[in-house]
Amino acid sequence: MPGPPLPFEDLADSWAAARPPQAGDHLDSAACSRQSERVLEATAAHARHEAEVGGYVAQAAAGSLLQQGRSVIGGLVGMAAADVAFVESATSALTVLLAAWRLPAGSTVACLPGEYGPNLMLLRAAGLDPVSLPVDGAGRVDVGAVERLLAGRPPAFVHLTHVGSHRGTVQPAAQVAAVCRAAGVPLVVDAAQALGHVDTDVGADVVYSTSRKWLAGPRGVGVLAVRPAVAQQLNPPLTAWDKAEPPMLALESHEGHVAGRVGLVLAVGEHLAAGPDRVRARLAALGRTAREVLDGRGGWRVVEAPDEPSSITTLRPPDGVDVAAARLRLLGDHGIVTTAAGAERAPGEMTGPVLRVSPHVDATLDQLDALAAAL
Numbered sequence: 001m002p003g004p005p006l007p008f009e010d011l012a013d014s015w016a017a018a019r020p021p022q023a024g025d026h027l028d029s030a031a032c033s034r035q036s037e038r039v040l041e042a043t044a045a046h047a048r049h050e051a052e053v054g055g056y057v058a059q060a061a062a063g064s065l066l067q068q069g070r071s072v073i074g075g076l077v078g079m080a081a082a083d084v085a086f087v088e089s090a091t092s093a094l095t096v097l098l099a100a101w102r103l104p105a106g107s108t109v110a111c112l113p114g115e116y117g118p119n120l121m122l123l124r125a126a127g128l129d130p131v132s133l134p135v136d137g138a139g140r141v142d143v144g145a146v147e148r149l150l151a152g153r154p155p156a157f158v159h160l161t162h163v164g165s166h167r168g169t170v171q172p173a174a175q176v177a178a179v180c181r182a183a184g185v186p187l188v189v190d191a192a193q194a195l196g197h198v199d200t201d202v203g204a205d206v207v208y209s210t211s212r213k214w215l216a217g218p219r220g221v222g223v224l225a226v227r228p229a230v231a232q233q234l235n236p237p238l239t240a241w242d243k244a245e246p247p248m249l250a251l252e253s254h255e256g257h258v259a260g261r262v263g264l265v266l267a268v269g270e271h272l273a274a275g276p277d278r279v280r281a282r283l284a285a286l287g288r289t290a291r292e293v294l295d296g297r298g299g300w301r302v303v304e305a306p307d308e309p310s311s312i313t314t315l316r317p318p319d320g321v322d323v324a325a326a327r328l329r330l331l332g333d334h335g336i337v338t339t340a341a342g343a344e345r346a347p348g349e350m351t352g353p354v355l356r357v358s359p360h361v362d363a364t365l366d367q368l369d370a371l372a373a374a375l
């Protein structure tokens with residue numbers, strides 16, 4: 001049953017034309033997107049420059065490009081260049097943040113019952129005590145109930161995963177930010193699935209994310225953005241060698257994948273040129289269409305609300321079907337790339353594994369139909 005046509009077909013064409021042709025059907029941007037030729041070339045060119053002039057000379061030459069990158073990445077999350085640090089991944093961003101914040105052991109942190117499993121492990125490893133944010137039956141945060149929670153026994157901070165790894169539900173991050181600000185409780189947002197996918201300029205105090213997912217940058221790069229009020233509370237184990245540097249630079253590892261950071265800056269530039277609002281609208285429409293096309297096929301059932309404004313669709317298997325084996329069959333027999341997401345991704349919310357489908361803007365109805373037929 002054909003729904004409304006997908007918006008911004010020109011975006012699909014230009015996104016596809018900017019990249020190497022795909023082998024098969026890539027419906028897995030929540031895991032890792034396809035980089036553009038320009039991003040691949042910029043990353044390779046920086047590595048080549050390192051070989052020609054020396055790694056530190058090349059890094060200094062890329063300094064203003066990297067600073068522009070901090071500025072535009074800051075813009076995407078409502079912060080300034082001086083608030084942004086390049087790190088290695090979203091996981092390392094949270095690790096670095098918690099290590100430098102040094103909150104007293106036993107401090108509570110309010111997060112979703114469906115919080116990303118590895119984040120829970122990092123919070124506990126830092127001696128913190130995760131407590132649940134109130135949510136509705138779909139796992140969406142109940143903003144009124146959060147307001148009451150913060151008025152009662154406020155946690156050291158609220159940690160909100162804006163869009164989950166295990167489910168395409170978009171959390172009302174801007175409303176949560178407003179109640180956190182009113183209560184004087186810092187809000188930390190995991191934007192690993194949100195940056196480049198939904199609006200991340202929500203007024204959070206800390207936002208961290210990764211390069212390779214919706215921004216389609218290189219692997220091995222992440223970002224951590226911290227407002228000055230929280231940055232002042234941080235005690236990085238290493239301080240910047242150059243005291244004139246913005247303090248956030250002390251959170252960047254001295255050794256890093258500089259070529260990858262350069263590639264990410266190019267990828268962010270391409271995202272801005274494409275029009276973040278157009279990207280968001282097309283990704284939301286693709287999610288809506290995918291849920292319509294896929295629900296019930298072969299007995300697989302969509303988890304998300306049909307109109308959830310994200311590209312991510314997850315499917316519960318029919319009885320007796322192994323999700324990891326189904327994913328391998330889709331890949332091997334049909335060339336369709338998806339993710340099998342086990343319950344460890346969100347141990348407090350998932351009851352079993354799901355198949356995750358996450359098209360980027362170049363996906364076509366034909367590809368979604370092919371997946372439906374293969375299921």
Ligand SMILES: *Cc1c(COP(=O)(O)O)cnc(C)c1O
Pocket residue numbers: 088089090091092116161163164165190192193209210211222
């Ligand atoms: C992928 C993901 C992470 C971890 O990102 P890395 O860059 O792999 O460390 C964290 N949170 C969510 C919601 C994710 O989807």
